[in-house]
Amino acid sequence: MALSYVGRHLIRRTHVTLGLPCRRGGAVYGSGYRAEEEEIRQKLQGFPGGSINLVKQESGIAVMTISNPARMNAFSGTMMLELHDRVSELEEWTEGKGLIVRGDAGTFCSGSDLNAVRAIADPQEGMKMCMFMQNALTRLLRLPLISVAVVEGKALGGGSELTTACDFRLMATDSEIRFVHKHMGLVPGWGGAARLVRIVGSQNALKLLGGAQKVDPAYGERIGLSDGTVDPLEGAALEAAEQWLSGFTKGPAPVIRAVKKVVVSGRELPLEDALRTEREVFGTVWGGPANLEALARKAKHK
Numbered sequence: 001m002a003l004s005y006v007g008r009h010l011i012r013r014t015h016v017t018l019g020l021p022c023r024r025g026g027a028v029y030g031s032g033y034r035a036e037e038e039e040i041r042q043k044l045q046g047f048p049g050g051s052i053n054l055v056k057q058e059s060g061i062a063v064m065t066i067s068n069p070a071r072m073n074a075f076s077g078t079m080m081l082e083l084h085d086r087v088s089e090l091e092e093w094t095e096g097k098g099l100i101v102r103g104d105a106g107t108f109c110s111g112s113d114l115n116a117v118r119a120i121a122d123p124q125e126g127m128k129m130c131m132f133m134q135n136a137l138t139r140l141l142r143l144p145l146i147s148v149a150v151v152e153g154k155a156l157g158g159g160s161e162l163t164t165a166c167d168f169r170l171m172a173t174d175s176e177i178r179f180v181h182k183h184m185g186l187v188p189g190w191g192g193a194a195r196l197v198r199i200v201g202s203q204n205a206l207k208l209l210g211g212a213q214k215v216d217p218a219y220g221e222r223i224g225l226s227d228g229t230v231d232p233l234e235g236a237a238l239e240a241a242e243q244w245l246s247g248f249t250k251g252p253a254p255v256i257r258a259v260k261k262v263v264v265s266g267r268e269l270p271l272e273d274a275l276r277t278e279r280e281v282f283g284t285v286w287g288g289p290a291n292l293e294a295l296a297r298k299a300k301h302k
């Protein structure tokens with residue numbers, strides 16, 4: 001069973017890499033998947049268009065922009081490939097502390113490119129595409145960066161799933177997140193259902209998926225899907241998101257990254273493994289420069 005295998009795989013890595021499978025090549029699926037991955041990579045090359053742009057800033061906050069404006073930022077095949085590459089780049093960015101995921105031209109993402117969906121209608125092919133995106137989005141969520149999706153316009157289908165692969169979501173006042181899969185005769189397949197249940201609970205997840213309900217910012221905040229509402233004016237949403245995120249990324253990178261690591265292990269590992277990982281991560285900051293500096297200045301927390 002893929003899921004229990006994923007679990008064991010994750011635990012095994014715990015002992016050698018502080019339990020956090022967020023390195024380059026930290027695949028969710030095992031070695032048997034490699035051949036299938038190559039096959040789907042070649043298939044995805046056949047659906048070009050758009051790009052995934054990444055800017056790593058001096059502040060330690062990177063901005064990843066989903067860009068395919070002619071198709072409301074739908075994910076083409078080559079964008080799926082680029083997403084993998086950008087995540088790999090972020091896995092190697094040791095100075096990074098935060099990540100903002102946004103869409104180009106005032107909207108977030110309208111999901112899979114329907115042209116590709118029509119051409120990959122075979123269930124086996126669909127499942128391979130699904131595994132490819134599960135892999136990319138799981139690695140995205142496990143990055144040792146505190147991440148936030150800034151939703152302007154619409155996040156539909158796979159676009160709504162992408163928002164759940166970030167630690168937080170901020171919504172512009174006139175935006176919506178909508179898991180439209182049911183209306184497409186589908187369920188989420190990029191890991192969006194599993195993550196949604198963890199974010200809003202199974203009752204709310206069932207409502208959102210079963211009713212393909214529109215989630216506006218007020219509803220989003222009520223059920224815990226949205227962590228705040230931002231101004232949709234051009235540029236303002238990104239600026240507000242950077243400001244909001246800096247509240248969590250202020251401080252030295254090793255400490256911020258350690259915070260994210262203990263949260264990921266607490267979320268994903270069985271308790272004993274999570275405790276072991278926490279101890280190991282603790283060992284990376286205890287007596288470190290930030291710790292010694294705080295002790296020297298006799299920090300008070302009034």
Ligand SMILES: CCC(=O)SCCNC(=O)CCNC(=O)[C@H](O)C(C)(C)COP(=O)(O)OP(=O)(O)OC[C@H]1O[C@@H](n2cnc3c(N)ncnc32)[C@H](O)[C@@H]1OP(=O)(O)O
Pocket residue numbers: 070071072074110111112113114115117154156157158159180181184186189190
């Ligand atoms: C993982 C499973 C999935 O993600 S399945 C895909 C789920 N997404 C969808 O079904 C989105 C379908 N699209 C829509 O509902 C509408 O286009 C939305 C996004 C609401 C935008 O509406 P509206 O503002 O009226 O613009 P429009 O329809 O004229 O769209 C502009 C151009 O963009 C295109 N577009 C939009 N979404 C996609 C998509 N997912 N794949 C491919 N193309 C898409 C439209 O076709 C339209 O293109 P064109 O101008 O007609 O050439």
